[in-house]
Amino acid sequence: MEERKTIAVIGAGAAGLMAALAAAEAGAAVTIYEKMGRPGRKIGITGKGRCNVTHVGERERFLKNMVGNGKFLYSAWNALDNDALREMLRCAGVETKEERGGRVFPVSEKAADVVAAFEHTLRRLGVAFRLKTPVQELWQEDERLCGVTLADGRREKADAVILATGGASYPGTGSTGDGYRMAEAAGHTLTPLQPALVPLEVEEEWVKELMGLSLRNVEASLWVDEKCVASEFGEMLFTHFGLSGPIILTLSRQAVMAVAAGSFVEIRVNLKPALTEEVLDKRLARDFASLGRKKAVHCLDELLPASLRPVVLDLAFINTAKEIGQLTREERHRLLELLQALPFTVTGARPLAEAIVTAGGVCVNEVDPRTMKSKKVEGLYLAGEVLDIDGNTGGFNLQAAFSTGYLAGRSAAQ
Incomplete structure (x- = not known):
């Protein structure tokens, strides 16, 4: 045998x-x-x-x-x-x-x-x-x-x-x-x-204000030296150090390699990917018209989670005490750009032990x-x-x- x-x-x-x-x-x-x-x-x-x-x-x-x-x-x-x-x-x-x-x-x-x-x-x-x-x-x-x-x-x-x-x-x-x-x-x-499949660290300090916030049905795109190299649709999460969640993890491998190569790396998040630029602009114009005399701090109430609104308004250089009806076309355009491409500068990834x-x-x-x-x-x-x-x-x-x-x-x- x-x-x-x-x-x-x-x-x-x-x-x-x-x-x-x-x-x-x-x-x-x-x-x-x-x-x-x-x-x-x-x-x-x-x-x-x-x-x-x-x-x-x-x-x-x-x-x-x-x-x-x-x-x-x-x-x-x-x-x-x-x-x-x-x-x-x-x-x-x-x-x-x-x-x-x-x-x-x-x-x-x-x-x-x-x-x-x-x-x-x-x-x-x-x-x-x-x-x-x-x-x-x-x-x-x-x-x-x-x-x-x-x-x-x-x-x-x-x-x-x-x-x-x-x-x-x-x-x-x-x-x-x-x-x-x-x-x-x-x-x-x-x-x-x-x-690989690792959370990303970003340069922006204000991300700490969003810690724990989860976003669904958003699109994250990876930009390397001002060129879009990949994008993912789905769910992401803000942390005290940067970004995590399924779509960020999927993009992380390329992001890590690009940072290691010395490239300038960004994640840009489209918060309203289901809306085209034209449709979103009309939506903002309609909302602003209907909200007229309310303060600008309320202009994104129907579009974004509460913790994200002040961050976006600040990045758009909008005085939140201003009446919504007084917002200029340029200010509306800056909001539009941020809603469709909220930028984060990737500085690296969490340690290998956390991947x-x-x-x-x-x-x-x-x-x-x-x-x-x-x-x-x-x-x-x-x-x-x-x-x-x-x-x-x-x-x-x-x-x-x-x-x-x-x-x-x-x-x-x-």
């Missing part, structure tokens, strides 16, 4: 859990090494604890939204696409539902249910969990991977090792960049790490996309955020982790 292949999986996040599942289903004897006290810590906080597991749509939509090396993921997607993932979860007892914009969540809206389903399935398949067991390095001899070296110096053999340690964001979940160090020590090249996703990582041209096998080290496979792959918000990054993990696990077991 043929002896079972032994596989060590480093990391019990989305990629690691899926890799272990695929390898175990293929008949391998699998051990997961996880330095935290329980698996799936980062899964547990995704989607504000609801777990945005994936996104509906065809392959091309998925690859388009994987803005960091999306083409690398063709084979991984074909191995496990969004429909296959949802069916796998359903069979494990987790029904899913589609929400606005195509995002997919568990019906229970509990990320913990997804983690529990994986853990139950893996234990049923005989996968061994080594929790609170950090791996120090990959154990190599003569350019061949022999297994793993633990933090206490002990070595444990494995026929193959799957590196699925995640990125360097949210270090409290265990993602502290260990995988990058191990991969580099084994001979892999790293693309510089940068925060949802890490951009950069192990160079994908050093990994076989058909198997997730290392081209540098025999017996090593890589999956998930440790690779130089990253995508937009909306479930794309979790799908990428699950897909690459599945392909790595299946390949390693063969």
